[in-house]
Amino acid sequence: MSLSTAEDLPTPAPIVVREPSLWFKLGLVALLALLCLVPFLFVLTISFGHKIEGAGWAFGFEFSHYKRFFLGATWPETFQSLYIQRLGYSLFFAAIGAVIAVALAFPFTYFLTRMSRRAQTVWLVVLLSSLSLSEVFIVMGWDILLSARSGLPALLDGIGFTDLMKDLGWFQWFRDVGLASPRAFKFKTSGFATVLCMAYLVWPYAVILLYPALSRLDPALVEAARTMGARPGQVVRTVVLPSVRLPLFGSTLLLFVFLLGTYVTISVFADPSQHTLAVSIYDSVRGSTLNAPFGAAQSVILLITAGLFLIAGQKLSKAGGTA
């Protein structure tokens, strides 16, 4: 009976929808190609261009900029690992920033989803609106918060912490790790300030990315675990974390890729010995050397690196999903 009813039912609706969806898809592909592929191909073309020493550059086809990236401009006389080092710092800062942001966002979001509907809305609106702040604003804010006269060093000085450290003889340690001048604490420039600012930058994204997964988490699971005698820490470790491990991993990966291109934070808070590829790209293209081809070659390499990480992430999460 039910079978025949199903056969009797006319099913033209999906077909009608499918017809324009093909054009729609083609349109989407064309738009995507226009917005993503064309600029990328343009950058790729420029990366093979020819740099004219002391002037601009011209279109061409040479691999000298890729060679310079991996071996240095003066290779084979000398070898230069400068740009590989910068790529390394790009990955290093982005990874740490993303992990810290997600690690801090996770408990916050977990408790957020346990709040009343109204409180959740308020928090989410506040978080979403904080996304409208540009990186420049955020960096300016932290710049002031970490300054010697107006920020954290002044606070540490004011509450007597600086003198305490000096009396205890521990101040030298802070000087050795680059977090103090002979006079006071200093956080600019330091890896600490860089990572702090980068994590802050993407923290709202981390909350928003984790929110759907955590709010879908069935409270009954947690209650069941608690009823069976698990301590809160145990519940988080054995019930909550495993059930959201894919969103956790996915958000970390997304924020990592997002942070690879950070420029303002690095140029303000990081020491030149820890500058990333983004700074180097800007210096090549917009700086005084007008070396767009070298900037483009570095961008292509950064893009490929980001792509590799995304593919690897996809593979890992697929493997994790089936396991």
Next chain:
Amino acid sequence: MTIKTNLTRRSFLQTSAAAAAASGLAAPLIAQDRVLKIGSYGGYFEDSFKQYVYPGFTEATGITVESVTQPNSADWLITMQQAAMAGTVPADLSLYARDTLIKASREEGLLAPLDMSKVPAASQLDPYFVFEDSPGVLGVGAMSWFSSMVINPDEIDAPASWADFWNTEIFEASLGIARRYNAGFMDVIAATFFDGEETFATNEGIIAITEKAAELKPNVALWWSAESQMEQAMKNLDVVAGTYYHDVAGIMAADGFPILSMFPKEGCVQDYGSWCLSGLSEKGAEAAEFVNYSSTPEVQAIMSRMIGTAPLLPQEATDLTDEEFAAVSGSPSIRPAYGAYLDNETFIQETWDAMLAEG
């Protein structure tokens, strides 16, 4: 992407400026025929030009000036290159620092020679400031500025020499130094410890300069690239000495901040901006008149007083008082090794950046 955005913003600025000119200035027909678009670095700088220089020029010649905002010279050159490809002229006269000017001169058709018969006042300038290449004079100095030694007088005593910066007992983690290889600090090192500009002639000389700079690293708390970074760092006590712009430091000191700009015995780095005529401009005659006007001792003095730039003439040629002159200029002057910066730029940049990148 950035280039695109800048272009759009610039063309927007242009159209709005043109609209403002068309609606606001219902000037006589003759004056409308003679309009000159002049580029200058935006903000306070451009405002000062609009307030103190352009009106006098319009009064003297009847030529109306349309002010165009340039972000700086290097980025503006990219904009002008793209505009030239598209056949447009965002500005008839642009303001280029000397290295950018030389770069522009090496690209065919980007700059047009100035008719020097209409610029008699330029003969009074130091010949160094008049840049001549095969097609003729491509740039005439507009104004100059110094990158000087700045100190916080409340915290430290004035050093006699740049070499004092290397003394870690006084300056450990206390200096703010310009980060870019061509910002002038290499020239300071060459003048202080080596043979000045000659040192840049060989790669060994360049390596020697960078090695000397590497010795300074424990004393540098901030390698700054944007002017505002150093300004904040001086105001907030993050650094107590370093390199900065002589005129801006003077303005900060006048505002009550503890900063003193000074000339140690080796001197400070002098750079200058030139007026350059766009290759596609049809306003060659008007441009020459403006360049002549800007080269006169009177206008050089106005710029020194009102904009804080150093005059391109000796103090005696102007009516600047000793105090006014000292606020914008000084001696000796260290002139950047522009030739080497251009002809050997990849090597110098990479050697310098690699030195900074070592942990």
